[in-house]
Amino acid sequence: NAGVTQTPKFQVLKTGQSMTLQCAQDMNHEYMSWYRQDPGMGLRLIHYSVGAGITDQGEVPNGYNVSRSTTEDFPLRLLSAAPSQTSVYFCASRDTTSKSYEQYFGPGTRLTVT
């Protein structure tokens, strides 16, 4: 199993550009989520999904959209990039039938907005 994969690994955008961060998992996990990690702030939840066709907002959803058309994929779209969105983005998935609540993270996407 590849686990959770993310593309691209690095990205530089200009203010106002849009892009999609890709996330896929091959563990058949129903729950998937997106976090951003900034220095001194820990990981903050952007959006999450409990299954195909179902998404909800997390702690910091503004400026981001998500969709979940399949169990495997959970892309994150930046609508109009701003310098405040410079961050490291992690996608994660979890087996909702497990009592461990362990989240499996992808390797991250390092995004710089100039």
Add this chain to the structure above:
Amino acid sequence: RKEVEQDPGPFNVPEGATVAFNCTYSNSASQSFFWYRQDCRKEPKLLMSVYSSGNEDGRFTAQLNRASQYISLLIRDSKLSDSATYLCVVRAGGYNKLIFGAGTRLAVHP
């Protein structure tokens, strides 16, 4: 006040030392507790869950004090490979919501 607070460190310790990290959480209704490890520029990975009775995994011991809303992680006989950032994580407000602390950085030197 942050929901999960940790001392950012860094903790600089020699190999073989014992080091302890603390974490406090603000939501008394929090239901599950974890320690994750994050290596430099890598993704977080689960180190261990924290149970009410305390639990041990090799050189690592986790403790929970619900009355004081406090979690700890003790690492004995530190190894160079233990150098990483340790994230305190709390589950609250439904099964979807994990709250991450900002992490405590550990540097183990020869």
